Amino acid sequence: MKVLGVDLGGTYIKAAVVNEKGDIFWKKTVETPAGYEAVAETIAQLALEVIEKHEIVGVGIGTPGSIDHEKGVVRYSPNLKWRDVPFADLVTKKSGCKTYIENDANAFVLGEKWFGAARGCEHVVALTFGTGIGGGVISHGRLITGHMGIGAELGHIIVEPYGPLCGCGSRGCLESIASASAVARLAKQWLVKYPGSMMLEMVEDEERIDARVVFEAYKKGDLLATIVVEYVSDAIARAVGAYVQFFNPEVIVFGGGMARSADVFIPLVERRAPLYMMPSFVGTYRIVKSELLEDAGIKGAASIVFENLKYGGRGKNGTE
Amino acid sequence: MKVLGVDLGGTYIKAAVVNEKGDIFWKKTVETPAGYEAVAETIAQLALEVIEKHEIVGVGIGTPGSIDHEKGVVRYSPNLKWRDVPFADLVTKKSGCKTYIENDANAFVLGEKWFGAARGCEHVVALTFGTGIGGGVISHGRLITGHMGIGAELGHIIVEPYGPLCGCGSRGCLESIASASAVARLAKQWLVKYPGSMMLEMVEDEERIDARVVFEAYKKGDLLATIVVEYVSDAIARAVGAYVQFFNPEVIVFGGGMARSADVFIPLVERRAPLYMMPSFVGTYRIVKSELLEDAGIKGAASIVFENLKYGGRGKNGTE
Numbered sequence: 001m002k003v004l005g006v007d008l009g010g011t012y013i014k015a016a017v018v019n020e021k022g023d024i025f026w027k028k029t030v031e032t033p034a035g036y037e038a039v040a041e042t043i044a045q046l047a048l049e050v051i052e053k054h055e056i057v058g059v060g061i062g063t064p065g066s067i068d069h070e071k072g073v074v075r076y077s078p079n080l081k082w083r084d085v086p087f088a089d090l091v092t093k094k095s096g097c098k099t100y101i102e103n104d105a106n107a108f109v110l111g112e113k114w115f116g117a118a119r120g121c122e123h124v125v126a127l128t129f130g131t132g133i134g135g136g137v138i139s140h141g142r143l144i145t146g147h148m149g150i151g152a153e154l155g156h157i158i159v160e161p162y163g164p165l166c167g168c169g170s171r172g173c174l175e176s177i178a179s180a181s182a183v184a185r186l187a188k189q190w191l192v193k194y195p196g197s198m199m200l201e202m203v204e205d206e207e208r209i210d211a212r213v214v215f216e217a218y219k220k221g222d223l224l225a226t227i228v229v230e231y232v233s234d235a236i237a238r239a240v241g242a243y244v245q246f247f248n249p250e251v252i253v254f255g256g257g258m259a260r261s262a263d264v265f266i267p268l269v270e271r272r273a274p275l276y277m278m279p280s281f282v283g284t285y286r287i288v289k290s291e292l293l294e295d296a297g298i299k300g301a302a303s304i305v306f307e308n309l310k311y312g313g314r315g316k317n318g319t320e
Numbered sequence: 321m322k323v324l325g326v327d328l329g330g331t332y333i334k335a336a337v338v339n340e341k342g343d344i345f346w347k348k349t350v351e352t353p354a355g356y357e358a359v360a361e362t363i364a365q366l367a368l369e370v371i372e373k374h375e376i377v378g379v380g381i382g383t384p385g386s387i388d389h390e391k392g393v394v395r396y397s398p399n400l401k402w403r404d405v406p407f408a409d410l411v412t413k414k415s416g417c418k419t420y421i422e423n424d425a426n427a428f429v430l431g432e433k434w435f436g437a438a439r440g441c442e443h444v445v446a447l448t449f450g451t452g453i454g455g456g457v458i459s460h461g462r463l464i465t466g467h468m469g470i471g472a473e474l475g476h477i478i479v480e481p482y483g484p485l486c487g488c489g490s491r492g493c494l495e496s497i498a499s500a501s502a503v504a505r506l507a508k509q510w511l512v513k514y515p516g517s518m519m520l521e522m523v524e525d526e527e528r529i530d531a532r533v534v535f536e537a538y539k540k541g542d543l544l545a546t547i548v549v550e551y552v553s554d555a556i557a558r559a560v561g562a563y564v565q566f567f568n569p570e571v572i573v574f575g576g577g578m579a580r581s582a583d584v585f586i587p588l589v590e591r592r593a594p595l596y597m598m599p600s601f602v603g604t605y606r607i608v609k610s611e612l613l614e615d616a617g618i619k620g621a622a623s624i625v626f627e628n629l630k631y632g633g634r635g636k637n638g639t640e
Contacts, residue, residue, distance in 0.1 A: 066600055072400020076600070098362050123467040137566070146459070146568020147443040148604055152438070153565040156598050158482060158558050168598040238478050241490070241564055245473040246457070278476050278488040280386055280396070284468055 001223045001309075002054045004047050004097070005302030008032070008039070008063040014038060014294070015046045017054045018302035022115030024295065026050055036074075036085045044227035051097055059099040060304035062297060063160060064108030064134070069102045069304075075150075102304045104297065105134030105154075106143055108290075110307050111300030112253045113138055116291035123249040127154055128256030128296075132167075133175040137247055138315070142311070155179070159238040161207035177235040180211040180258040187214045187228050194224035233268035241276025244285050255290030262289040282290030322374045323625040324367050324417070327424070327617030328352070328359070328383040330399035334464040335366045336615070337374045338622035342435030344615065346370055356394075356405045358465055363559040364414030371417055379411060379419040380624035382427030382617060384454070388469045389422045389624075395470075422624045424617065425454030425474075426463055428610075430627050431620030432573045436611040437507040442568040447474055448476070448576030448616075452487075453495040457567055475499070480556040500578040507534045507548050512543035535581035553588035560589060561596025564605050575610030 004023065007014040010032060017026040028049075033042055047059050063079030073089025074080070091099040102110070109118070109126035116126040124138040137144040139201025144152045154169055155175040163172025164182070176182055187209050191197060199209050199217045217225035243252060254262045266287050274282045292299050321471040322345065327334040330352060339344040348369075353362055367379050385397030392408025394400070422430070429438070430445035438444040444458040455474025457464045464472045475495040476488055483492025484502070494501055507529050511517060519529050519537045537545035563572060574582045586607050594602045612619050 011556075108441070137468070139459060142460065144459050144464075144567065147570045148568055150468070150600055150604070151566060153568075153570030153598060153601070156565055157562045158596050159478075161479070161558065170596055170598075176496075238481065242477045242566075245476055246471060246566060247464065247560075248468055248471030248473075250467045276478050276490055277475060280470055280489075284460065 001057055001079055001306075002310070003302050003305040004050060004059045005058050005298040005300070005305075006046070006059060006061045006182060007301050008043070008061050008080075009295030009297075013039070013042060013046070014298050015043070016298040016302065017050050017056065018299060020114070020306050022299055022302075025054060027298070031138070032080075036080070036082055036087060036090070039080070039091040039189055040087060040094055043091050045103070047091070047095040047097050051095070056097055058096050058305035058309065059095060060107070060301040060308075061088070061099065062301035062304065063101065063103040064104050065104045066150050067101055067106075069100070069145065070098070070149060072101050074101065093314045094310040100304045100308050102301075103134075103136075104128075104300065106145065107300035107304055108134065108255055108292075108296055109136030109138055109253070109300075110143065110303040111292055112255070112290060112294055114303040114306055115299050116296075117253045117288045123247060124251055124253065125147075125154070125243045125247055125249045126253040126255060126290075129178065129254065129258035131179060131181050132258040133179045134256070137243075137249075139247055141314040146161045152247070154239070154243065154256050157242055159235045174235060174239045178232045178239075180256070182213040183214050183232055183258070184209055184227060187224060190224055190228065194227075197224040198222045199225060211258050212261065215264050229265060230268065233265050234272055236265070236269045237272035237288050240273045240287070244273070244277050244281050248281070249285055252285055252287045253290055254287065255293070255296055259293065261291050321377055321626075322339035324370060324376050324379045324488065325382045325618040325620070325622030325625075326363055326366070326379060327621055328381050328400075329617075333359070333362060334618050335363070336618040336622070337376065338619055340434070340626055342619055342621050342622075342632050344618070345374060347618070354399075354574065356400070356402055356407060356410070358576040359400070360407060360410040360414055363411050366410070367381045367415035367417050371415070376417055377415050378629065379415060380427070380621040380628075381408070381411070381421040382424040382621035382624065386470050387421055387423045387426075389420070389426075389465065389629055390469060390631045391589050392419070392421050394421065409432060412568070420624045420628050422621075423454075423456075424448075424620065426465065427454040427620035427624055428454065428575055429456030429458055429573070429620075430463060430471055431612055431616055432575070432610060434617075434623040435619050435620065437573045437608045438571050441570045442574065443567060444571055445474070445563045445567055445569045446573040446610075449500055449574065449578035450576040451499060451501050453499045454576070457563075457569075459567055463627070466537070470566050473494070474559070474563065477559050477562055479555045484505065494555060494559045495629050498552045498559075500576070501577070503531040503552055504529055505547060507544060507549070510544055514547075517544040519545060520534075530618055531578050532581065537585045538584060549585060550588065553585050556585065556589045557592035560593045562605070564593070564601050569605055572605055572607045573610050574607065575616050579610050579613065613640065
């Protein structure tokens, strides 16, 4: 059985034909046009290209923002600047193929459950470290979405009450300290105190310091990078303490661009997380790197369809 | 349909015959004997007293500690000092009546869903403020227990990274700041700075200051009490921010002994909680006082049976 997985971003639309094992048969990336009608048309055209040849049984779309997955409505997307767009129905009509839509972080955790690091797990917490921090939770085999479909938002837990101001208006959210952009910002802020940092030699212009540079410099023993990475890992460990105690997961998956450096920070997070949880939870979970990485978006989107076909969707009352 | 609900504590066993509407037909409290065999015998005797007359269809036991509700095993109970006791089977054998056991905080949230402030809700967060802080979560209509049955532990989220040392070994857990005993401890600690506090006149001996006294003094405008209550409410608000963003609940129920003063601190928590969550979550939930209060233990225990009879228990894989 094959489906079309669509990773809908503000700049690009990435699409792929994926089967239930996660094999990819076709892949295409196009620019995101302006306006939801044009975006729906573009996705429908991509679907029509492959529907017959691959016998596509459904289209799954993952996109950032607040999604009512039950009604298939994009409530609010800051990236696309949409409000209350009944997008799934629109694509279903234009393509003739049943379309499902879900928040991209929720799609990510579904993708890891179907095809990635959380295969066979019924209790999974997943985080994507990118410009922001997205999160999704599978509990007792199913996605936690909450009564309005806007859960589980894991990146805005307060880990440092008087910490940096976050875009959401709170202070000291995990996202304000541990997203890829926050890591870069912290390093640049503190450069004035560590003017000998090798990071200055690693880039042409100090403005080009990004999370990747920080983690590279950490591996080489740079002091500023060490301070930043330890500070960030401690903040992540504090959030992990909450995730573990609330959801009692088997596995916590770290994804997103910054997960390419997960081999550096996972051991640091593992080391400190026990400080932030009851003893009975210590050793009950694993922290692992996403197995999907580059394909996380399209495979996550594809898994939305498989999840819906398997369980028939999740109604407001939790029954199928 | 009637069941026997049993609230098993370290000092007393409280039992009641309860129907699915929450009506109580019979009630009895006895002292908790030493040793799990004697406790099982005592509960079985209570069951045998009422089984025929009330046509009891099951026994539900709520107790503090780590419970494997699926196997009916008390993994670890600090109050009773038990480890790995297959208690539900023991009571089933002695009484001839099918027995279920669950952690008391999980029983509490089930009780509020079946009979209390969360009737008809599918997404509920519940906290009990007592000597410690217990918590339970219903998501998509079902209890979240996690892969080992030890979730959702809500009271040990870190709300102040360098805060007071908690019994669990962490610093600044919600429990270390906002449990009834923490509220009393904070007031007594700070008395030396506020020697004019009216709390000193409200009790014979300053050691007798408890949470109730603090909230009474707050209502009368006492400065120290105001500082304690505002500090505690802010800590609770920070935790509420996490609960709301993770679970997107319709309702958050505050119970336990300290909930008798909930009319004082709920408005304070409501006022500050928006500081600690993304704007999209503001206004999506209600915070309410437990409706069961005195009977929360026995009604919660009774609801364990109704929940199991309705859904047939919850297997490890989330299927029924």
